[in-house]
Amino acid sequence: xxxxxxxxxxxxxxxxxxxxxxxxxxxxxxxxxxxxxxxxxxxxxxxxxxxxxxxxxxxxxxxxxxxxxxxxxxxxxxxxxxxxxxxxxxxxxxxxxxxxxxxxxxxxxxxxxxxxxxxxxxxxxxxxxxxxxxxxxxxxxxxxxxxxxxxxxxxxxxxxxxxxxxxxxxxxxxxxxxxxxxxxxxxxxxxxxxxxxxxxxxxxxxxxxxxxxxxxxxxxxxxxxxxxxxxxxxxxxxxxxxxxxxxxxxxxxxxxxxxxxxxxxxxxxxxxxxxxxxxxxxxxxxxxxxxxxxxxxxxxxxxxxxxxxxxxxxxxxxxxxxxxxxxxxxxxxxxxxxxxxxxxxx
Amino acid sequence: xxxxxxxxxxxxxxxxxxxxxxxxxxxxxxxxxxxxxxxxxxxxxxxxxxxxxxxxxxxxxxxxxxxxxxxxxxxxxxxxxxxxxxxxxxxxxxxxxxxxxxxxxxxxxxxxxxxxxxxxxxxxxxxxxxxxxxxxxxxxxxxxxxxxxxxxxxxxxxxxxxxxxxxxxxxxxxxxxxxxxxxxxxxxxxxxxxxxxxxxxxxxxxxxxxxxxxxxxxxxxxxxxxxxxxxxxxxxxxxxxxxxxxxxxxxxxxxxxxxxxxxxxxxxxxxxxxxxxxxxxxxxxxxxxxxxxxxxxxxxxxxxxxxxxxxxxxxxxxxxxxxxxxxxxxxxxxxxxxxxxxxxxx
DNA sequence: CTTAGCACTTGAACCTTATGAGTGCTAAAA
DNA sequence: TTTTAGCACTCATAAGGTTCAAGTGCTAAG
Numbered sequence: 001x002x003x004x005x006x007x008x009x010x011x012x013x014x015x016x017x018x019x020x021x022x023x024x025x026x027x028x029x030x031x032x033x034x035x036x037x038x039x040x041x042x043x044x045x046x047x048x049x050x051x052x053x054x055x056x057x058x059x060x061x062x063x064x065x066x067x068x069x070x071x072x073x074x075x076x077x078x079x080x081x082x083x084x085x086x087x088x089x090x091x092x093x094x095x096x097x098x099x100x101x102x103x104x105x106x107x108x109x110x111x112x113x114x115x116x117x118x119x120x121x122x123x124x125x126x127x128x129x130x131x132x133x134x135x136x137x138x139x140x141x142x143x144x145x146x147x148x149x150x151x152x153x154x155x156x157x158x159x160x161x162x163x164x165x166x167x168x169x170x171x172x173x174x175x176x177x178x179x180x181x182x183x184x185x186x187x188x189x190x191x192x193x194x195x196x197x198x199x200x201x202x203x204x205x206x207x208x209x210x211x212x213x214x215x216x217x218x219x220x221x222x223x224x225x226x227x228x229x230x231x232x233x234x235x236x237x238x239x240x241x242x243x244x245x246x247x248x249x250x251x252x253x254x255x256x257x258x259x260x261x262x263x264x265x266x267x268x269x270x271x272x273x274x275x276x277x278x279x280x281x282x283x284x285x286x287x288x289x290x291x292x293x294x295x296x297x298x299x300x301x302x303x304x305x306x307x308x309x310x311x312x313x314x315x316x317x318x319x320x321x322x323x324x325x326x327x328x329x330x331x332x333x334x335x336x337x338x339x340x341x342x343x344x345x346x
Numbered sequence: 347x348x349x350x351x352x353x354x355x356x357x358x359x360x361x362x363x364x365x366x367x368x369x370x371x372x373x374x375x376x377x378x379x380x381x382x383x384x385x386x387x388x389x390x391x392x393x394x395x396x397x398x399x400x401x402x403x404x405x406x407x408x409x410x411x412x413x414x415x416x417x418x419x420x421x422x423x424x425x426x427x428x429x430x431x432x433x434x435x436x437x438x439x440x441x442x443x444x445x446x447x448x449x450x451x452x453x454x455x456x457x458x459x460x461x462x463x464x465x466x467x468x469x470x471x472x473x474x475x476x477x478x479x480x481x482x483x484x485x486x487x488x489x490x491x492x493x494x495x496x497x498x499x500x501x502x503x504x505x506x507x508x509x510x511x512x513x514x515x516x517x518x519x520x521x522x523x524x525x526x527x528x529x530x531x532x533x534x535x536x537x538x539x540x541x542x543x544x545x546x547x548x549x550x551x552x553x554x555x556x557x558x559x560x561x562x563x564x565x566x567x568x569x570x571x572x573x574x575x576x577x578x579x580x581x582x583x584x585x586x587x588x589x590x591x592x593x594x595x596x597x598x599x600x601x602x603x604x605x606x607x608x609x610x611x612x613x614x615x616x617x618x619x620x621x622x623x624x625x626x627x628x629x630x631x632x633x634x635x636x637x638x639x640x641x642x643x644x645x646x647x648x649x650x651x652x653x654x655x656x657x658x659x660x661x662x663x664x665x666x667x668x669x670x671x672x673x674x675x676x677x678x679x680x681x682x683x684x685x686x687x688x689x690x691x692x
Numbered sequence: 693c694t695t696a697g698c699a700c701t702t703g704a705a706c707c708t709t710a711t712g713a714g715t716g717c718t719a720a721a722a
Numbered sequence: 723t724t725t726t727a728g729c730a731c732t733c734a735t736a737a738g739g740t741t742c743a744a745g746t747g748c749t750a751a752g
Contacts, residue, residue, distance in 0.1 A: 026714055039726050044715070062715045062732040102509040141483030141499040149499050153487040153507075159497065161505040163448035238602050241595050249587050256584050372745055385695050390746070408701040408746045 001053060001074070009034060010046050011055055012079040015067050019318045024064030069281040072293070072315060076278045082324040089118055093329060097336045103157030104128070107340065109233040111309065111333055116236025118329075119322050121243060121313035122259070124269060126232040127156065128337065129305035133227075134190050138182045138220070142172050152223045154191065160227040167215040175216060177209045182220065191228045195221070230266045234259060243314045247291065254288045272298040272306040276326065281315045293317045299330040301337045309333070347399060347420070355380060356392050357401055358425040361413050365664045370410030415627040418639070418661060422624045428670040435464055439675060443682045449503030450474070453686065455579040457655065457679055462582020464675075465668050467589060467659035468605070470615060472578040473502065474683065475651035479573075481540050484528045484566070488518050498569045500537065506573040513561040521562060523555045528566065537574045541567070576612045580605060589660045593637065600634045618644040618652040622672065627661045639663045645676040647683045655679070 003011070013034060017025045027040040027047060034043075047065055050056045055071035058064070067075065096114045101107045108127045115123035134155045141149045143163060151161045166172055185205070186194050198221055206213040237259060244252065258264060268286055276297040282290045289312070296310040309329065311322055349357070359380060363371045373386040373393060380389075393411055396402045401417035404410070413421065442460045447453045454473045461469035482499045489495050489509060497507045512518055531551070532540050544567055552559040583605060590598065604610060614632055622643040628636045635658070642656040655675065657668055 024714090028714080040714095041716095041726050041728095042724085045725085048716080058715085060733055062713080063734080064714060136489050136495070137487030139485040139487060139497065141485060141497075143482050143499065143501055143503060149482070149503065149505065151485065151487075151497055151499070151505065153489070153495050153497070155489055157489060157495065157509045159495065159505070159507045161499075163503050238599050241599055241602075245595070249591070253584050253587060370745090374745080386745095387695050387697095387747095388693085391694085394747080404746085406702055408744075409703080410745060 003050075003053075003074075006036065007046055007050060008079055009036070010043065011050055011067070011071060011075060012081075014056055014065055015072065015075045015079070016320070018066055019316045022316065024059055024066050026064035029064075067316075069283070069315065072280045072319070073283075076280070076319055080320055080323065082327065083321045085324050085328040089325065090328060090332075092118070093332045097332060101340065104337070104340065105156070105158060105231065105233075107333075107336060108307070109235075111329070112233040112235030114235070115309060115311065115326070115329060116239060118325050119311055119313070120236070120239055121311050121317065121322070122237060122239050123235040124232055124265065124308075124310040124312070125235075126230065126266075126269070126308040128301050128307040129272065131190060131192055132303070132305040133158070134188055135186050135194050135224075137187060138179060140172070140175060140179055146172075148172055148175070150219055150223050152220075152227055154227055158227055158231070160223045162219065162223050162226070164219045170210060170216070174210055178206050178213065178216065181205060181209070191224065195224060195228065198224070230262070232262065232266065232269075243317075244291070251288070251291075255292075258286070258288050268294070269296055269308060269310050272308050274298070276323065278319065278323070291315060293319075295319075295322060295326060297326050297330050299334045299337075301334055301341065304337070304341055307333075307337075349396075349399075349420075352382065353392055353396060354425055355382070356389065357396055357413070357417060357421060358427075360402055360411055361418065361421045361425070362666070364412055365662045368662060370405055370412050372410035375410075413662075415629070415661065418626045418665070419629075422626070422665055426666055426669065428673065429667045431670050431674040435671065436674060436678075438464070439678045443678060447686065450683070450686065451502070451504060451577065451579075453679075453682060454653070455581075457675070458579040458581030460581070461655060461657065461672070461675060462585060464671050465657055465659070466582070466585055467657050467663065467668065468583060468585050469581040470578055470611065470654075470656040470658070471581075472576065472612075472615070472654040474647050474653040475618065477536060477538055478649070478651040479504070480534055480536050481532050481570075483533060484525060486518070486521060486525055492518075494518055494521070496565055496569055498566075498573055500573055504573055504577070506569045508565065508569050508572070510565045513558070515558070516556060516562070520556055524552050524559065524562065527551060527555070537570060541570055541574065544570070576608070578608065578612060578615075589663075590637070597634070597637075601638075604632070604634050614640070615642055615654060615656050618654050620644070622669065624665065624669070637661060639665075641665075641668060641672060643672050643676055645680045645683075647680055647687065650683070650687055653679075653683075 010030060013030055014025045017029070027043040030043050031038060031040040047056065051058070051065065054068055055074055056065040057068050059066055093114060096110065097107065104127050108125045112123045112125040115125065136153045136155045139151045141151065143149050146166050147163055148166055149161055149163050151159065153159050166175070186197065198217065203213060203217060206217065210216065237256070240252065240255060244255070268284065268289070276295065278293065278295050280293045284290065284292070284294055291314070292312055293315045294310060294312050296308060298306045298308055300306050309326065311326060313322065356376060359376055360371045363375070373389040376389050377384060377386040393402065397404070397411065400414055401420055402411040403414050405412055439460060442456065443453065450473050454471045458469045458471040461471065480501045482501045485497045487495045487497065492512050493509055494512055495507055495509045497505065499505050512521070531548070532543065544563065549559060549563060552563065556562065583602070586598065586601060590601070614630065614635070622641065625640045627639065630636065630638070630640055637660070638658055639661050640656060640658050642654060644652045644654055646652050655672065657672060659668065
């Protein structure tokens with residue numbers, strides 16, 4: 001699809017106006033606003049062309065124009081001019097990330113809140129990829145008669161726990177050497193490494209101490225997998241109520257339901273790949289989100305891997321503003337995390 | 347306020363009809379439905395009396411009647427006949443609570459979901475009072491260069507953790523004897539006990555091992571207090587969207603905001619006292635809830651203390667149905683928890 | 693004390709109409 | 723060939739009007 005300069009100018013203005021006001025854009029308003037001097041009739045002719053290309057559409061036969069999915073797509077791919085981020089917002093980000101955090105996840109969850117506040121949409125944040133996170137320690141704490149709490153800690157400050165019944169035929173004391181073995185042999189290794197060794201040499205070693213270690217090692221594997229699971233944080237759930245005003249209650253409910261099922265959401269957001277990706281309306285492979293847009297971006301923390309942040313908003317989201325903000329935020333977050341690792345890392 | 351038998355019969359019917367249908371109740375419908383044979387005109391006369399007593403009101407000058415806050419109050423205090431709980435629902439409760447849980451809190455959070463499903467309103471659940479929960483263990487796990495994760499476990503399966511920097515002048519190794527001391531001296535005691543001793547003999551004992559233990563003991567106290575904090579669970583957040591249909595978006599937002607601030611909610615729900623308490627509309631000391639009703643009930647787990655469950659719904663909640671359900675649920679939950687403690691407790 | 697009868701009120705649903713923002717098309721101007 | 727003035731046409735929205743049914747209060751008779 002090739003557009004003339006003027007057509008692009010018009011499309012850009014339509015998207016800008018419509019995402020700002022939510023009202024279909026008419027030829028007269030465009031004629032007044034555009035830097036070129038043409039009459040509204042000329043604009044109308046151009047708009048007819050844009051419409052026949054499927055980039056804009058009418059809401060009814062005599063209404064102004066609204067961008068189509070294809071139009072937003074073209075805008076984002078070719079026309080967008082990210083808004084410069086206001087110094088105010090930069091300051092807000094920096095001061096919100098400025099305090100002392102005790103865990104990576106605190107920074108990440110705080111980030112979801114900042115991002116949702118800045119954008120007025122809904123924000124998702126994921127910590128740096130877990131391939132890089134390492135086992136810091138494993139402990140047992142007796143709870144009651146035959147119940148024990150298994151606790152696993154990773155070097156990014158994540159703690160996972162699970163209570164379990166000590167299998168018949170073993171006492172809690174007998175498990176102590178196994179715990180020591182795990183700490184001696186596995187601490188400092190990445191979680192995937194540890195998971196791998198759980199299927200190879202570890203069972204052999206453990207069987208020196210306990211006759212049937214399967215039950216216990218299953219628990220350990222369980223907690224380990226829980227720690228290795230994709231975690232992520234959501235900020236601005238409530239903003240949904242603003243930006244999907246004309247939706248019915250049922251679709252609101254399904255959206256909220258989706259926001260509560262981490263697995264589905266993690267699937268939708270996906271893995272770090274492109275620096276920034278914009279998916280609009282039905283480009284998102286989930287029917288519940290077919291009236292929304294999703295911006296995902298990665299951030300790099302050097303050798304600690306990549307993480308992701310994402311923004312969910314209406315298809316008529318203010319792309320230029322949000323993309324500017326997300327881009328600025330990636331940078332600040334990466335800085336903060338580097339700081340954190342430098343301070344606490346090995 | 348004294349009402350005749352007939353007036354009470356009419357008020358009861360108005361509340362029942364209105365809470366079921368949400369439509370103002372007229373004299374004709376009542377005349378047909380009531381077991382006595384009087385004309386609608388007679389009913390109208392009685393309704394006028396009830397209205398002048400402030401128990402019912404009109405939505406406009408020629409509408410049917412709707413109960414007032416005062417009317418609901420009278421109904422709940424004097425007229426209510428709790429619905430018998432269907433065997434179906436009992437079965438649902440029992441099977442939902444039937445699986446094997448690893449923590450008290452899993453049972454409690456599951457309870458919030460069951461209750462909200464059963465009632466179609468929003469449910470809150472709190473574990474048995476924490477005065478009774480005991481310290482099971484305290485562990486440290488080194489994280490990075492100078493960072494350590496402190497982990498505290500209580501006998502009801504609650505795990506709290508906090509990362510901290512080892513104070514200058516102490517090494518992580520030096521803390522080991524202190525951790526041992528805490529485990530030797532404090533495990534098995536209730537959290538309030540432990541907190542008390544943290545201000546008396548413990549600092550003295552610890553100072554044998556470490557020269558300036560204040561920093562570390564502050565951390566320990568921190569985690570301890572976190573574990574002793576009121577925890578609670580919410581189920582059926584989404585149901586709000588159903589039962590407050592005629593509210594505007596702003597009040598919805600404030601309600602959701604309230605649901606996200608545990609402290610305020612804990613205040614509103616309060617401490618275990620009466621077996622069951624019904625607060626209607628502005629009887630709740632919070633403006634956001636002035637159009638809602640809150641039913642709170644306690645449950646007893648013998649020597650393990652009392653917990654609470656609560657239901658939030660519209661003022662025109664189906665009181666008789668919900669009160670029946672809540673009452674049945676208290677019993678089942680208490681049974682389940684006793685089971686749990688018997689199985690795992692000391 | 694009860695009730696039939698009746699005038700009156702009101703929200704809801706349904707039209708009708710006016711308004712105005714916007715369109716497409718035509719024919720003339722550039 | 724491109725632009726533009728002019729104009730008929732379309733449609734959403736808001737405002738006003740009508741009808742309908744449900745409900746009320748009141749009066750006077752049973």
